[in-house]
Amino acid sequence: xxxxxxxxxxxxxxxxxxxxxxxxxxxxxxxxxxxxxxxxxxxxxxxxxxxxxxxxxxxxxxxxxxxxxxxxxxxxxxxxxxxxxxxxxxxxxxxxxxxxxxxxxxxxxxxxxx
Amino acid sequence: xxxxxxxxxxxxxxxxxxxxxxxxxxxxxxxxxxxxxxxxxxxxxxxxxxxxxxxxxxxxxxxxxxxxxxxxxxxxxxxxxxxxxxxxxxxxxxxxxxxxxxxxxxxxxxxxxxx
Numbered sequence: 001x002x003x004x005x006x007x008x009x010x011x012x013x014x015x016x017x018x019x020x021x022x023x024x025x026x027x028x029x030x031x032x033x034x035x036x037x038x039x040x041x042x043x044x045x046x047x048x049x050x051x052x053x054x055x056x057x058x059x060x061x062x063x064x065x066x067x068x069x070x071x072x073x074x075x076x077x078x079x080x081x082x083x084x085x086x087x088x089x090x091x092x093x094x095x096x097x098x099x100x101x102x103x104x105x106x107x108x109x110x111x112x113x114x
Numbered sequence: 115x116x117x118x119x120x121x122x123x124x125x126x127x128x129x130x131x132x133x134x135x136x137x138x139x140x141x142x143x144x145x146x147x148x149x150x151x152x153x154x155x156x157x158x159x160x161x162x163x164x165x166x167x168x169x170x171x172x173x174x175x176x177x178x179x180x181x182x183x184x185x186x187x188x189x190x191x192x193x194x195x196x197x198x199x200x201x202x203x204x205x206x207x208x209x210x211x212x213x214x215x216x217x218x219x220x221x222x223x224x225x226x227x228x229x
Contacts, residue, residue, distance in 0.1 A: 003158070004158075031215070033215075033216065033217070035219075040123075040221060041221060042120075042205060042219045042220055042221035042222050043205065043207075043217075043219040044219075045216045045217065045218065045219075048215045048216055050215070055215040056214060056215040056216045058216070090159070092159075097215050098213075099147070099211065100147040100149075100164050100166055100209070102149075102161045102164070103161075103217065105151075105158050105159040105160070106158065107157075107158050108158075
């Protein structure tokens, strides 16, 4: 079974631009979560989607948004990029995200904002 | 709100030795799950071990075991017989059993394994 895939793997953008990142979960997984990883901050939760519905959202500004499609693939969008948005963005999928269910992570998209 | 704290930014261990990574958390909930994830350099994060808060017995997975102290809100990871492949960032994570659909991660501990 293929793992979680994320595209693109690397992105370089300039301040003020917007960016869209994509995540394809493991086949059959319906829950997709997004995290921002920066040195010293660990993983910060962005949002989680299940069956095209956002079930939870982290403490990020409205410039960060996401969506999930009927095939469970998910995208996240960051508008009006700031230097501080430079980070590794991780996507994780699970069947239902119920109980102690494991999340399976993708390789991440490294975003650099100049 | 729940928080997870990893107070050791970096640890080193000699190959074949044992090392313990610390994690403390704060919650008012009684039912939750705790996890240790490993992120090797330039590789994907993988689950190392998980613990259900209602279970008193400490979880064990081969060379990896935890010391779960519920009252102290402590969840440390012990790696025995350390191998070069254990070198990675290790993240402690918390998830409520109340269905909040999110993990709360610590800031991570970078483990170096010395040959």
